[in-house]
Amino acid sequence: MKVSVYIATSLDGFIARKDGALDWLPGIEDPESPEGEDYGYHEFMVSIDVLIMGRNTFETVLSFEGDWFYGNKRMIILSSHPVSIPGELSATVVASSCTPAELIEKLAEEGFQHVYVDGGITIQSFLKAGLIDELIITRIPILIGSGIPLFGEIDADIKLRHLQTQSFSNGLVQSRYQIA
Numbered sequence: 001m002k003v004s005v006y007i008a009t010s011l012d013g014f015i016a017r018k019d020g021a022l023d024w025l026p027g028i029e030d031p032e033s034p035e036g037e038d039y040g041y042h043e044f045m046v047s048i049d050v051l052i053m054g055r056n057t058f059e060t061v062l063s064f065e066g067d068w069f070y071g072n073k074r075m076i077i078l079s080s081h082p083v084s085i086p087g088e089l090s091a092t093v094v095a096s097s098c099t100p101a102e103l104i105e106k107l108a109e110e111g112f113q114h115v116y117v118d119g120g121i122t123i124q125s126f127l128k129a130g131l132i133d134e135l136i137i138t139r140i141p142i143l144i145g146s147g148i149p150l151f152g153e154i155d156a157d158i159k160l161r162h163l164q165t166q167s168f169s170n171g172l173v174q175s176r177y178q179i180a
Contacts, residue, residue, distance in 0.1 A: 001108045003115045004134040005123050006044050007150060011139055014147030015120050020060050024144050026170070039138055039174055048073070049112040052103065052126075054119025055079035055095075062086070076103065078122050100129045124152045134178055135160070141171035 008025060009015055016022055051073055053061070058077045061069060068089065075093045077083045083095035096103060100122075107115060117126050126132050137150070159180035167173045 001104065001113055001115060002133050003104065003117060003126065003131050004044075004048070004136065005117050005126075005132055006041065006136040007118065007123070008138040008140055009150050010142050010144045010147070012143045012145065013149055013151065014144050015150050016060070016148045017144060018147050020056060020148070022060070024142050025140060026172075037168065039168070039172065040136070044116075044136065045070075045073070048114045048116040050074040050076065050107060050114075051116045051118060052076045052078055052122060053117075054122035055081060055083050057119030057122070058083065058093075078103065078119075078125075100126045100131050104131050120148045120150060120152075123150065127151075127158060128154060130179075132179055134163075134176065136174065136176050138172055138174040141173075 007015060010024060017024070051070065053075060055077055058075075070092075072092055075089075077085070077093065077095045078098070078100075079095060080097050085093050085095065098106065104115070117123055117132065123132070160177040161180045163176040163178055165173065165175040
């Protein structure tokens with residue numbers, strides 16, 4: 001099983017403001033975005049079987065206007081607190097309080113092949129447990145000064161192998177790393 005992260009950060013390494021706001025992220029309608037460019041997100045989403053997302057990230061995504069962003073993809077919300085899942089999502093979204101290792105073991109037993117992990121605390125816990133195989137990080141050319149960092153404290157160095165970097169005309173830079 002492959003476990004991947006696909007996420008955007010400010011140039012100073014934050015994934016959201018301290019209050020979770022994402023107002024600094026450019027939208028698809030950004031006039032500086034190349035026409036129809038999704039930075040490989042659609043291709044990535046087609047490759048995954050299941051998403052594991054933290055509760056805070058899930059609640060943020062629920063607040064977005066429009067149709068449910070993830071379609072019928074199976075999603076597991078990792079939280080030690082109760083999670084309110086809207087009825088229309090209950091066929092594909094479930095909550096779990098398992099440890100990252102327990103959850104990955106369970107998903108492997110169920111035959112899943114590619115997992116997408118999202119949410120700052122969730123990503124950090126999977127990294128600490130040694131369960132992330134690949135990081136796809138898109139750096140947005142903005143400094144926001146403070147916020148929720150992508151990476152937190154770790155017990156030991158985590159060596160990465162650079163696989164690819166692509167830059168876009170609007171200044172976004174996307175790098176792909178494999179955990180060494």
